[in-house]
Amino acid sequence: MPVDETQRPKGPTGWIASLTYKSVATAAPRASDLDLLAGKARARNRSLDVTGMLLFEKGCFLQTLEGPPKAVAELWSSIERDGRHNHIEVLSEHMTAARVFSDWNLLLDGRFADMPREAAAPPAIPPAVAGHLARLVELALNADDLAINTMIAGFAEQGWTSEAILSLLIEPAGRALGDAWLDDRCSELDLTIGLSMLQLAGHAIRYSPSAQSIRNSRYSILLATAPGEKHMLGTALLADQFLAQGWQVDMAFPESEEALTNQLNAQHPDAVDIGLSDAMPRQHAIDQLRSTIEHSRLVVSEHPTVVSVGGRLFAEATATARTVGADHARKGLAGTSVRLAELVRQTRKA
Structure with missing residues (x-):
């Protein structure tokens, strides 16, 4: 079903449509076939200001589209008629103020059980x-x-x-x-x-102050590891970045979801960043992270809080291809404070 633009929520201009579906491939594509499909889709998406991801695993597709409602509706109409898949099921369809895949015209992750394929390449290192x-x-x-x-x-x-x-x-x-x-x-x-x-x-890295308007805002953030997460590299390094940009920073290393939600309830920060390991993939943590975010939003429902997530899971294709209900999924540490400041501004204008 296409996105119904009449259901667009009242709020700031620029809200976008997000649609996620799964389907079954009518024929098993080769790795080269999927790469060709993604290449054409990237060019099309770029022209329509649409971003998203495409996951292929065990003969099934999972795709998220996000962008202007009319553009998403146009793409969805074409996708529904595509003969390369069937048994199409819409998993999620809603309006949102921020993109999860803001830097990707199409993020592709393909896994092939019956054919060799090189692992997804990590970010290029000069x-x-x-x-x-x-x-x-x-x-x-x-x-x-x-x-x-x-x-x-x-x-x-x-x-x-x-x-x-x-x-x-x-x-x-x-x-x-x-x-x-x-x-x-x-x-x-x-x-x-x-x-x-x-x-x-x-901690020896020195950050340059951002625009004075951000530094004077005194936004507050809770930097937390995901409940039970032992690795805190990214969370600890983010503290230096946010402090340099003038944020009020608190940190938490909770052992349980309850401990995290209790701290959120006590502090009501403008933003919270929940970090998984920067060393390990942690795919098994997706369901728990989604639950944590859902419960976190409940305790801060009267005080809009921007929710960010990060870690290796979100720096690689496999991780970013899963929606956990966050407002922002960081693919790296750099620039996170500026991006979240923009999102906080948007929530305050809503």
Whole structure:
């Protein structure tokens, strides 16, 4: 069924339609077929200002479309008539003030049980940086905190921005440590210590203040790990970024969903960021995270709170392809404070 534009909620201009459906492929596509399909869809979506994701696994499609209501309705009409799939079922259809896939004309994740396919590529690392990254991972696995701090400080002195250090070195290093543990190349203790070393080094990054209007707003945020999450690299590093931008920051490392919702109920922040591990995929945590967000919204229902989620799960295609009900799914740490400030402004104007 197409998005009914008459159901568009009253509120700020620019609200968008979001539609998620699942279907069954009429014939098993090859990896190259799916890539070709995604390439054509990206060009079409870009022209219509539509973003979203497409997941293919075990013969089934799962797709989310988000954009102007008329554009989504047009695409949905075409998708319903497409002979490459059937048994189409709409899972979610609503209006929203913010996109989950704001940076993606179409995010593709394909898994093929009956044919080889290369794993989804991680964010591209410039060749000139790859050697630095490998060295950083080696130092982290050896728990050489002095060398790590010296290395990160050296890049800062050379003029590397905080965004570059986070996105090209610290975050990829965290994921590489997780891969090392998954491949039995290090122990869980080595992983934990390595992440701690990266966290300590990350605190040396200096952030430039943003626009004065943001700094004077004194927005408040609760930075929390997901209930029971042991890894806190991203959550800890976000604190430095938000403090530098003038936010009032509180932190939480709750052991249970109840503990997190109690803190939200007591503080009523303008925004909350719930972080999963930056090293491990944590696919199994999706259902619990969705429940946590639903219950969190209930306790702050009278005080609109922007909900952000992050972690490796949302930095990779497999993770971002799942909707958890958040207002923002960060694919990285850089720029998060500015993006959430924009979303808080939007909620205040509503």
